[in-house]
Amino acid sequence: KFGLYEVFKDALSNLVGYENSQKYRGWIWLSGAAAAEFCGCIALCPMEMVKVKVQTSVPGTFPTSLIPATIAMNANRQLTRFPYGSIVPLWSRQIPYTVTKFYFFEKAVQMLYTHVFTEPKSSYSKSTQLGITFAAGYLAGIICAIVSHPGDSIVSLMAKPKYKEKSIKEIIQDFGLAKLCTTGLGTRIIMIGTIAALQWWIYDTFKTSMGMGSNTRGGLSNDILWNNIFSSSKI
Template identity: 40%
Template sequence: MSITSQKRNNIELYTNKFYATCTLGGIIACGPTHSSVTPLDLVKCRLQVDPTLYKSNLQGWKTIVSTEGGFSKVFTGVGATFIGYSLQGAGKYGGYEFFKHYYSTLSFVTPEFVQNHSVWIYLGASATAEFLADIMLCPLEAIKVKQQTTMPPFCNNVFQGFSKIYTQEGLKAFYKGIVPLWFRQIPYTMVKFTSFEKIVEAIYAKLPVKKSELSPLQQISVSFTGGYLAGILCAIVSHPADVMVSKINNGRKATESMSQATNRIYKQIGFKGLWNGLPVRIVMIGTLTSFQWLIYDSFKAYVGLPTSG
């Protein structure tokens, strides 16, 4: 991991323009990709709340189309998903690039440590970035989960959802899932970025030529492969917390604390219930993560920045 400033098409690394470009890349990578898998997310969230609801994704989609008003209903929650994960992508990717460089250049961090123990830099940078990104994501995630897991849907769009939740429960309702969201997203992102960096590093180490000798298309192909493998690990690590996010946003009582709600829900579903919907999530997250890295690194290559890894 180099911490030396370079210039690529007038964008100097580790400047405000560089971080703004990476932030924009994160928006482009996360908003559209998360939105595109809304049908998978819809079935997954409903199965997390009620595992007997559908026998398969296909059966779930057929049921939704036939009973809830047509094909468009499989995209229930797409508006909140797009806005929420665009904001999260901005904070996650832009923040990761910022904190990765920041932690690498702290006065007590030696170049030897950066070279030999880079995994700690990746873990710290990704955790910090995700912690902050989730503060932007949480209100939209609350609307999305509420909309997806109530039938008929709690609201028809983001603005109606915000108005109804605020009127019925107040502002605090938008952050009642922040702790389980952190427990889901921070480990997820730590695995996502750190495993990606190490997988891509291993791939480049096995190739007969240096990364700099590969074409941008070849480098982006490496990013796509590393992203998919990292996505599988992400899905497994973060799935139990994902189930709890869905359960808590759907069924936490107004009089319950976070720990009370978590304990009550865990007693209902047990350890096995924490893994409801995992196969769907592996497909969804593996696809999401690979395409996010594909889009993010394609954008970086387009504007003249080096690809990740």
């Protein structure tokens, strides 16, 4: 997901050109994140369906190990809708989640450097930049949890016997939209906030260790990097 985000973001930026990439950078972040997650969900869906089935089955009625559970899901495809029966609700959960995570991370970084860490970014140590990454990731994760919670609840409910034959609309009507959006939200905020922060921190730590700089852009500014890229492409 992180790698595809960089690929799509770079491709879109090259497609629209330097000036437009700066002018519409928010739309590029959103589009790159959505495209990355759309592709990622295709690989994720079968594993997600197995995970949810194992979690929601009555103990002793379904295998709890990965391979036996996958075989059982595949053998009962009409009943379980394996492997892509949950792809639409998964997209409805993951795409808003990822778009929110990447977009608000970028915005949180800008906010922190504008209002809190007001010295030039290059003046801060790598550890400080990574700390800013963690804080921005946590802020983005909180918003992610709120945005993606209804979709996550639907995915979980679809695996329960009561809702196996029901459409998404029927599940929402039966369970209630307010409950769908709020039940378990506090726990999810803590979990997703921590996960998102750690994901960004690990990703930035890797990039920093490889000499690529962090997503907090403490090294070369975006403008300098882009000018170098476009100058090279004209040679």
